[in-house]
Amino acid sequence: MKKMVVAIFLIPVFLIGCNQEQTIEVKDSNEEQSETVKEVIRNSDEIYTGNAIFIEDQLLVAVQAKPWLDYKKRKIEKKLQKEVEEQFPDLEVLVSADYKLYWETQKLLDEGDEQKVSEEVEKLKKLAKEET
Amino acid sequence: MDQQQYQQIEDQITPPTPYVKNVLKAFLIGGLVCTIGHAFTYFYIIFFNFTETTVGNPTAATMVFIAALLTGLGIYRKIAQVAGAGTAVPVTGFSNAVVSAAIEGKTEGFVLGVGSNMFKMAGSVILFGVASAFFVALIKLILVTMGVVEW
Structure with a gap:
């Protein structure tokens, strides 16, 4: 019994020790743009991972907030949306902390077909608007 | 023997309630139920078109369905005996309350039995x-x- 209690208390310690580094990936042909968006995401410490996709005049940024800060991800989203829009005023920007968008953008990073990526981003934007 | 004496004797004889043990059991099994629920959440997000805002409905529906099935098969009662509040507090407890009441009222007919007892x-x-x-x-x-x- 004692061993089990000790083990249960140790679980969070092991989980916290996982990964402190930010991993940010960008799908874009323009070096400069991707560096800028990387810099913006890196500046917010509440985020531990993020993907950004540039396609035509759209920019989709999907991030994941750190586990303990997940409850205020709406605020983080809003803040980042503002910052990214300042950097890219002529693009249609959507920042989301939703896991669905993060998962789908992860798949899109390796997608070669531009047409397909554009369609997918359009679909995700619609999905992000759904409330119920 | 007056009432006070009786109360004293009763207190002596009744075994102490293992509060800590009960709480621990409820915490672990309730946590397990919620972990399963979260697994369904990720299942629906990854394989279907649900976002974190919309995924609550199908997840709750699945959990309710599973709990209803387990109640009908008589397994839920056994889990609840061990876990107590751990199985009553999540949405599965609500499902159990509806289904078990419906089963109970079945002998009295569908309208006056199942229909009126269900809720x-x-x-x-x-x-x-x-x-x-x-x-x-x-x-x-x-x-x-x-x-x-x-x-």
Whole structure:
């Protein structure tokens, strides 16, 4: 019994020790743009991972907030949306902390077909608007 | 022997309630139920077109369905005997209350038995759920109007 209690208390310690580094990936042909968006995401410490996709005049940024800060991800989203829009005023920007968008953008990073990526981003934007 | 003496003897004889053990059991099994629920959440997000905002409905529906099935098969009762509040507090407990009441009333016929008994327990859950939701929304509305918090 004692061993089990000790083990249960140790679980969070092991989980916290996982990964402190930010991993940010960008799908874009323009070096400069991707560096800028990387810099913006890196500046917010509440985020531990993020993907950004540039396609035509759209920019989709999907991030994941750190586990303990997940409850205020709406605020983080809003803040980042503002910052990214300042950097890219002529693009249609959507920042989301939703896991669905993060998962789908992860798949899109390796997608070669531009047409397909554009369609997918359009679909995700619609999905992000759904409330119920 | 007066009432006080009787009370004393009763207190001596009754075995002490293992509060810590019960709480621990409820915590672990309740946590397990919620972990399964979260697994369904990720399942629906990854394989279907649900976002974190919309995924709550199918997840709750699945959990309710599974709990209803387990109640019908008599397995849920056995789990609840061990876990107590751990199985009553999640949405599965609500499902169990509805289905077990429906099964209980089956002998009295469909309309007067199943129909009228089904929401005997769940009815109060729904009533107080709606009522408390109303008051929470009211408090939030007041706070937003005062400018303390945002929506």
